[in-house]
Amino acid sequence: MTVSQIGLLIASLAAAVMFFCFMVVLDLRKRQPEVQVYWIRLARWLGFFVVGYLMLVFLPTLPPEWMFFLIAVVFLLGSLFTLHIIRLLQAVIHESFEHD
Secondary structure: OHHHHHHHHHHHHHHHHHHHHHHHHHHHHOHHHHHHHHHHHHHHHHHHHHHHHHHHOOOOOHHHHHHHHHHHHHHHHHHHHHHHHHHHHHHHHHHHHHOO
């Protein structure tokens, strides 16, 4: 198995895990309507990641500069995703303490 094939396998696994996370978030959105706006945003972020990972899987023949660009975009979205997760946790914690 070549390094490229291993990379495609890893990207495929990542896309599958992100899709699973997407489905979990859709379920959580229904269970916690008080912070629903954050769950909807999180679902959008996960959708971006699934598309980005699938692009790596289905377009492995992209020129190196475009592949580098795509990876840089995924990194940028990853950092913004982390920021969103932190804000989501803050909102959930805030809601939990307000109801107690």
